[in-house]
Every structure is written in C-alpha cells, then in structure tokens.
Amino acid sequence: MTIKDVAKKANVSIATVSRILNNKPGYTKETEKKVLQVIQELGYHPNGIARGLINKRTHTIGILVPEISSMLISEFISGIEQVTHQHGSSVIVCHTESMGQKTRQYLQVLKEKQIDGIIFTSGVLKEDYYQLIKDTDIPMVLLATESYEFPVPYVKVNDHHAAYSATEYLINKGHRKIGMISGDKEDMIAGQPRINGFMQAMQAHELPVKDEWVVSENGFSFKDGVNGFSKLIHQLDDITAVFAASDEIALGVLSAAYKMNIKVPDQLSVIGYDNLKIAEMSIPPLTSIAQPLVEMGKKATEMVFEMMDKKRGVESRIFPHEIVERQSVRELK
Template identity: 35%
Template sequence: MNKTIYDVAREAGVSMATVSRVLNGTAVVKEETKAKVLAAIELLGYRPNAVARGLASKRTKSIGVILPDVSDLFHAEILRGIEDIATMYQYHIILANSDAREAREIDLIGTMWEKQVDGLLFISEKITPDIVRTFEQAQLPVVLCATDDPEGRIPAVSIDNQSAARDAVDYFLEKGVRRIAYLGGPTAHPVTMERLKGYTAAFQAAGLPFDQELVLHADTLKYEDGYAQAKRFLDQGHTAEAVVAASDELALGYLNAVRDRGGKAPDDVLLLGFDNTRLSTMTRPELSVIAQPTYDLGAVSMRLLTKLLNDEQIDEYTVRLPHSIIERTSTQRNETAAEDPNR
C-alpha cells in the first residue's frame, strides 16, 4: 500500500499540516522539525501528490466520503442523499470504501487530506481514539453520518438507536407477545449495542424479566451471518415468538432459517427488521421494519458539513432524525396475511 501523508506525520511525530508546510514551503518550519519530516519521507519512500500540492490553501469544492461498503443498500441510499445536496451546493464527491477496517479508515483519512478535500463525511461502525486523533491531525471539517461519537466531540447525524429498539419491543408487547428475541451484530459494534440497550430497557420499563438466552449476536449485520446465528439458535431447540433484528438483512436471515425448518412468518414467528432498505419489500412476507430516514441521513449530514465549511450558524452539532415503525405482513397475523400464498 502506498504511504500517505498520515504515515509521514506519524513517523515524524508531527501533524499532517506540518508535513504539508515542509512540502509546500508555505510557512517557516523549525530546522529540527523539517529534518524529522524529510527523514520520515525518505524512510517511508513517500511520494507527494503533485496535483494536491498545487491546490494547497485553496478550496477544491470536493468532499471526501468514507463508508464501509458502497454496495450495501443502506449505505447506497445514504450516498444518494449526500450527492443530491453536494450537487446543490456545487461540491463533487470523492468516495472510498473502508471495508469497516480501522487501519484502512485511518489510511483513507490521510488520502483524503492529500487530495485537499474541503471536508469529510465519515460513516463507520465505530469511532475509536485513533480515528479521532487522525481527524485532529488532518484538521478537516468532519461530520459523522449514521455514526455516533460516544464522547460527542464530532458533529454527527443519526437516529436515537436506543429509542428505536425500545419502540420495537413495545410494538410487540402491545400485541401481547412476551418471548421476543434480539438479533444484533457483534458486541464491538456500538450501534448494535445501543439497540440492545433499548431492547433491554423496554423489558425493564414493562416490569418483565429479561432472558439472556434470547439475545443473539451475529458476526456482522449481513444476511449470511444472520442466517447462521438463527440456525444455531433454532438447532439448539430455542424458540422466539418475535424477533427484533438490528438490520433488514439479519431479519431475512432469520426468516429463511425458519423456512428451512418448515416454519413460516408470521404464523411461527413475527419479524421486525431495521433500516427499511429495498430488501424489506422484495421478500414474502414483506418485512415490517424500524425505518431510518436513510436518504435524509445523507442529505442532512452533507448540509451540516456545508454549514461548517461556510461558517454558517449551526443550532445543533448532534442531530437526531426521527425513526418510525412500518408494519407489513411479517408481523400481521390476520386475514390479509393468511390469504397471501407466498408467505
């Protein structure tokens, strides 16, 4: 992998801005510091981007977007919102996939800095101290999208994940359902853990016992891992009346694990997904969901970034967009569901 300006800064123990000053001669730098930077450049074999250097200190009207997977339907819809607002304000997007790997995220932040983007929109599973330090070194305006900084240090746009999961459980409790499972992602994933907190809080508020047996953690939020975790759960003889899944794909994984055992939804299990991607209406039964305003997450994040870039008044640096429950046939045990031959 090519070395970036971030690698040079880390090796020399200085900020990326200092490395830029040495490369571009835009400001006086102490000889000792300059020597460290030049030594780091030689050691790493770093080759500066000549085009980016020529753009130093100028607006490029470009925005960097770093996200885990552009092929993921949830991220793709967010990107539509970002692009529409970026176009409105005459910015163009430089897009990069991080594969949800911290080392690659850090490398990409440096790469975006080299490209002289005016600001950065960042979508990630987890904001770590190393990520925050890299943001600080890059000295770029940053907005988190569908991502939270637990310390509240970075402007962010998301939903209230705890509240959403709590609403999901309450939805089933109001139907008289008590044995409700939670199918989430890995325990290191902050968003899925926020949803787990909301899930457990709902039982506590209702004065009902919490059954740890009904908490399932898939390796990712993807379909294959949801299926594998659901199959393991069912093969061990466990059952659930209803399932709150942390993504639409996890919910569909559980649905097909039930089907492969000869079961049906909603007859044998009620299923509630999370996100409201196109997948939720492409299956039978159609999937009830906690709907995130996916397009708006991207659009509002981009608009917040333009405010930062243009020194506009900002009323909220942490924005919580509303969620909703969309009820479809996967949670409806009624005549309409019974008439659907494709359930």
C-alpha cells in the same frame, strides 16, 4: 477557452462568471441566464483545479464507509450525492472494510488531496483517526455514529430508543417469547445500544428475558441473520417473534425460517430495522423500524457545507424513527 473569454462575450466581469459557476450570490437572474448561455455556446468547461485555486476548494467531499455493498450505505450515499451536486461538488467514496489501517490510509489521502469535507459513517471514530484530521481545517461530520470522546457533530437516530420501540411493538401485538438477533455486542454504536433497548422494553413490561435470548453475530448482514436464527431457535424453541437489528438480518431470518418450514407470520413474527427498499420486496413484506436514511445523508452533507462556509461548528441532529407496518408480524389473540 478560459473564463476570460466567457466574461468578455457576456460583457460581465470575471468575478461575476466565477460567482455564477460557484453558486455564489451577487448577480441578477438575467445575468446568470446570459452567462450560462455564453458558456453553452462556447463549450466552456471550468477546470476543477483552477476553480480550486480561486476559492481554495477542491469541490470534493470524502465519504468513509465500512461496507460498500451495504444497502444501508447506498441509501446514505444517495442523499449525500444529491446535496454535493447541488453545491457543484463531487464525492469520493472510501471503502474502509472496518479496517483501521485502510481507514488511516484513506484519511491521510483525503488530507493530502485537501478535500473540502469528510463524512464518516457507521463506525467508531478512534483517536488516531481524529488526530489525523484535527489539525486541518477540514470539516467532519459523523453519520449513523457518534463520539462521546471527541467534539465531532453527528447525524443519527437514537438506537436504544428505536430498539425499545421495535420490541414494544411486538409486545403490544401479544408476543411474550421474543428473541433478538444483534450485530456485534462489542459495537458501542449500533450493537450494544440496540441490545439495551430490547432488554429494557422486556423488563419494562415485566416479561422474562435471558441473555441467551439475544444472539450476537459479527455484523448486520443476511448471513448473520441465517446463522443467528439457527442458534436462537435452539435456545428459545417456543419463540413467537424475533427482533432483528437490521433488515438484512431480518431477511436472513425469513430465509432460514422458510428452510425450516416455519411460516412467517403464522408461526413466527419478524420485525427488522432500517426500512431498506428491499423490505417491501421480501415475502412476506417486512415490518421494520424506519431510519430516514436519504434525509440523514442529506443533513450530514448540509452540515459539512455549513461548516465550510461559516468556519464554525454545527449542532448534532437526532432523527426520528418510525414503525412501518407490513405483513411479517402477526397479532396474537
């Protein structure tokens, strides 16, 4: 069964069938309906390799992720898949584990497979990564990260501003002794900018803040939250609120506080960052800074397809953040 058989039975040209299969314009609704009906009747399944030879595409998008089990990443992938499937394409997820060697290997594999586009998430775009892709025509978009060094478009929120908003929210609720649990402070994407936002908000409101009131862990996981809170509570024993640099960190704080018999929010207020689905499942439900994760994934993917179709660059996009209030923050009188 070939595309010629479909064209013959539908009484249209092969080019028309190809346009319909690849979501290209140039046919009527009636023609599309007739061709799709013939495809169903004949049981025709277009060969992906053959389609690639026709339009010079493999109909696959590569996604590089640092942590495949991350709830944040699963939200991004949900948005990415929605758009790729609308374009008749599929995704290949590459789990880099934030390791340079794995990242380079995956980029080389994607390059050899002549992937149509790449979405690079939540990590630092290093020079050797960039050089691997630079000499090809493969469009690349950064998601939840950015590069000052290389001209690669990105989709993200303003981490510094969002962290400022989270801290100011706690201050406006009457909190003065506020600590922060962060990811790696050497992380220039989501580590240091969020720490800077926290520190700036405290200073802007003329509140005391010391370096030891910020505990930096290796990452943004539940375990980092548990470990970070045990350190923070000893460095700031009269603390009334914690800004956690991710929801998973915040859930670790809730767990550690429960084991220490510290009641949230009666004795300790907690605000997270990301607004993952699990934030509304915690006890108490977690107040959080919301990133529109699915929409960000969609936008990054749309940008990749726009670069593929128009063969030119696109503008980077900063998405707005917002505070989603639940029950983990108490207002002090």
